Amino acid sequence: MVLGLRYVQAPTDSCWPSLAEWSSLNRTIAGKLIKNVQPAAACYPGPYQDDAKCEYINSQWRRQDFQSSTPIGLSYPTESCPVLNLTAGQQPAQSCTLGDQPVYTVNAMDASDVSKGIKFAKRHNLRLVIRDTGHDLLRRSTGYGSLQIWIRYLRTGIVFQQTFTPSNRCSKSTWKGSAFRIGGGYTWSDVLDEAAARGVIVVGGGTPSVGCLGGWMQGGGHGPAAHDFGLGADQVLEAKVVLASGRVVAANPCQYSDIFFAIRGGGGGTYGVVISTTVKAHPTNKVAAQQLSFAPLNSSYMPDFMKAVELIHNAYPDLSDQGFSGYGSWALRSPTPLVYNYNYTLGEDFQSNFTTGFTHTIAIFGKSAQEAQSIFAPVASNLASSFGRSLFINTTYSSFPTYAAYYTALSGIASPISSSAALGSRLMDRNALTSPQLGETLQKVVGEPEQYTSVNIVFVGGGQVARDGADPYSGVNPAWRTSYVHNIVARGWAPDADEEGRREVYRDVTDVKVQAMKALAPGTGAYMNEGDRFDADYLHDFYGQHAAQLAYIKWKYDPSDLFYCPTCIGSEWWREDETGRLCR
Secondary structure, three states: OOOOOOEOEOOOOOOOOOHHHHHHHHHHOOOOEEEOOOHHHHHOOOOOOOHHHHHHHHHHOOOHHHHHOOOOOOOOOOOOOOOOOHHHOOOOOOOOOOOOOOOEEEEOOOHHHHHHHHHHHHHOOEOEEEEOOOOOOOOOOOOOOOEEEEOOOOEEEEEEEOOOOOOOOOOOOOOOOEEEEEEEOOEHHHHHHHHHHOOEEOOOOOOOOOEOOOHHHHOOOOOOOHHHHOOOHHHEEEEEEEOOOOOEEEEOOOOOHHHHHHHOOOOOOOOOEEEEEEEEEEEOOOEEEEEEEEEEOOHHHHHHHHHHHHHHHHHHHHHHHOOOEEEEEEEOOOOOOOEEEEEHHHOOOEEEEEOOEEEEEEEEEOOOHHHHHHHHHHHHHHHHHHHOOOEEEEEEEEEEOOHHHHHHHHOOOOOOOOOOOEEEEEEEEHHHHOOOOHHHHHHHHHOOHHHOOEEEEEEOOOHHHHHHHHOOOOOOOHHHHHEEEEEEEEEOOOOOOOHHHHHHHHHHHHHHHHHHHHHHOOOOOOOHHHOOOOOOOHHHHHHHHHHHHHHHHHHHHOOOOOEOOOOOOOHHHOEEOOOOOEEO
């Protein structure tokens, strides 16, 4: 070992725990230690090969619930052991390895399991990974040669409180409404069902299979109800956290208030393991929704299409201030259709599919469909008068008696897992969305049609997201408080792309597309959970003015840096060597 460097132990090191030591850990946690095997290992030659099992895994591979039910399944799988379609004759083009996945997993089912796993990792100088459902885009739920603590099956119940009562009578807790205590690794699907049954709203993820306690909440957490009720992190009233010492603490405004601040938006997997939260529950309300889509009638109208995309972005700040929020996407050449045209005048359903197009679904609480249409009317008129002859434009409005009905119909869909892709984002404030340079920036972001770039619009800022900036216990990136849109750009690559081809895609996203958005919105930042993992300025972009305070809290409770994840607070002191092992 070189003097001045500190290494975390790796499986090839002589100090790596012996089998006897791993067995001892297993006994202390009642047999809940798992030696990890890639989910697709059954498709490859070796001791786990099983063609029938491989066929089953292939049929389930793109299901979120399948991936999250396995110790190292991911919503965005790495390429160290891809699934194979043996029925179609697909043969292995590589070996199946763990790659950067954890070697062992503590399948934690209570706080004691978490604490014992933490102490074992600390005692043996191991890299530690924290995982819930594996919904992670920045590879923070993986780590070469690591021990993983998995809280997916740590479940102590979902308890509704008609009126929230702080566990220690904390006088600084000002919430007087209802609440849910979420005890462990539940998903938003679990909690939203409970909320619907009681006629209340909780702010959960747009994808119902996302875990409630992990990186989604701790990184900020956006969802369809965020504009009206605040980001996910700002819903947390108190939490139970297992610290790097192994101690279990209750954090709220009255005790461990700094930990309370840090886990409410300061990033997951950094300050401790959150094993329980209590979150706000809001009275339900009726919802009116608008679904808008448009596409160029032919390729000669591409300039009009781009101007229409710009027009909608220009309108978002005022629409937000009037109550609208939602999600959208657009592309110049999508691998699958974005916009559909159903022409009923032909006597049958004639479908014309547009792979170049724009679509969004936005909603407004407490209004009727007619009222929603009236609010959007000036934008609709401008769109029709400017582009009615060059674009196919379709708009529909619908009403829902409750938020649950709206969420089920138009938002809460468990999308299939995604292939690997390069991704970046930027938070857009009013200045950016109304800038004369917006159109030029959008063109740089989407690039050329042959790049197959997709742009996703998270239009949930403003409203309560902005007002919660006054919360002294919120660790959320302050850039959220002035932004209306979280703009995401993503590019994939062909299945046969070589390493250099993939690197070129990453370079384009980081150096061209994200840089263009930064130039347009230099004073904001990015949402850490859906940001560019190669962002050299991630401390500023992901954490903003809170970075220094979060670093102090990290040092106070985890001075040995047991909790590490890429782009997380404290990670700037570490690097991975050529083997993937952490050192500093």
